[in-house]
Amino acid sequence: DQQVKQNSPSLSVQEGRISILNCDYTNSMFDYFLWYKKYPAEGPTFLISISSIKDKNEDGRFTVFLNKSAKHLSLHIVPSQPGDSAVYFCAASASYGKLTFGQGTILTVHP
Amino acid sequence: DTGVSQDPRHKITKRGQNVTFRCDPISEHNRLYWYRQTLGQGPEFLTYFQNEAQLEKSRLLSDRFSAERPKGSFSTLEIQRTEQGDSAMYLCASSFLEYTGELFFGEGSRLTVL
Numbered sequence: 001d002q003q004v005k006q007n008s009p010s011l012s013v014q015e016g017r018i019s020i021l022n023c024d025y026t027n028s029m030f031d032y033f034l035w036y037k038k039y040p041a042e043g044p045t046f047l048i049s050i051s052s053i054k055d056k057n058e059d060g061r062f063t064v065f066l067n068k069s070a071k072h073l074s075l076h077i078v079p080s081q082p083g084d085s086a087v088y089f090c091a092a093s094a095s096y097g098k099l100t101f102g103q104g105t106i107l108t109v110h111p
Numbered sequence: 112d113t114g115v116s117q118d119p120r121h122k123i124t125k126r127g128q129n130v131t132f133r134c135d136p137i138s139e140h141n142r143l144y145w146y147r148q149t150l151g152q153g154p155e156f157l158t159y160f161q162n163e164a165q166l167e168k169s170r171l172l173s174d175r176f177s178a179e180r181p182k183g184s185f186s187t188l189e190i191q192r193t194e195q196g197d198s199a200m201y202l203c204a205s206s207f208l209e210y211t212g213e214l215f216f217g218e219g220s221r222l223t224v225l
Contacts (some may be wrong), residue, residue: 004153032212043115043202043216044154089153093212098144098167101153 003027004092006102014110019077021105023090026071030092033066034099035075038087047088048075080109113137115217117203123223124193131189132220136205143186144214145178146202147171154202160186193224 005024013019021035031052036044050057050064050073057064063076077084090102116135124130136143141162146154157176158168162183172178175193180186190197200221204214 006153009151034212036216041218043204043218045216046213049212091153098156098159099154099212099214100156101146103151103153 002103003030004090004100004102006088006090006105008105009103010106010108012108012110013080015082016079019075019080019084019107019109021075021077021088021090021107023073023075023102024071025073025092027092027094027100028071029094030100032093033064033073034091034093035062035064036089036091036101037084038089038104044089077107080107082109082111085109115203115205115215117201117217117220119220120218121221121223123225125225126193126195128193129189129191130193130222131187132201132203132222134186134188134203134217136185136203137215138184140205140207140215141183142206143180144204144206145186145188146204146216148200148202148219149198157188190222193222195224198222198224 034049035047037047038044048059048062048064050066066073085108087104089104091099118133144159145157148154158178160180175191178188200219202219204216206214
């Protein structure tokens, strides 16, 4: 039972362009959503989050959008940089911090 | 370095052997989590502690797995009678008691069962 899904295993974009990573969830109890970035041989690192009472949160080049009715969230990175190349995980939580992760999307940003 | 640390980083063992992983969380964090990640998948929740109390265990955590956090500080995850299907990255994370959603992960312990 995959409660958090990232349907695109990989995404390739040109440096300077926008990267859009998508995530869908099924559990209506989720009230907090996060994006993590993971480089090889490292643990996931927190990138940005959004509460279910908001529909947008922005932090520098990163913006997360939440559409509760569609149970969908997305991460926009603009402009994309080669250093953004990593695996991106969407995660969701139902009130007490235990996170449920998606399968991840490999982002490659070409110079 | 005051982040989450895990030891060992990589363990190779033969099927049937026991292995133990250790996690030292960020010192002021009172919640500690164990996750498992296999190739091509996201981290999967195994168990979590609030101080020394183990509050939840996933059904993924078979009876061959046991986790402890004896004094509410470091934690150990032991796998008995390892199987090849146990090969994975075992991730530890910690957080504050107050709900923020953000977990701080260690670099993981990679287990290879031959």
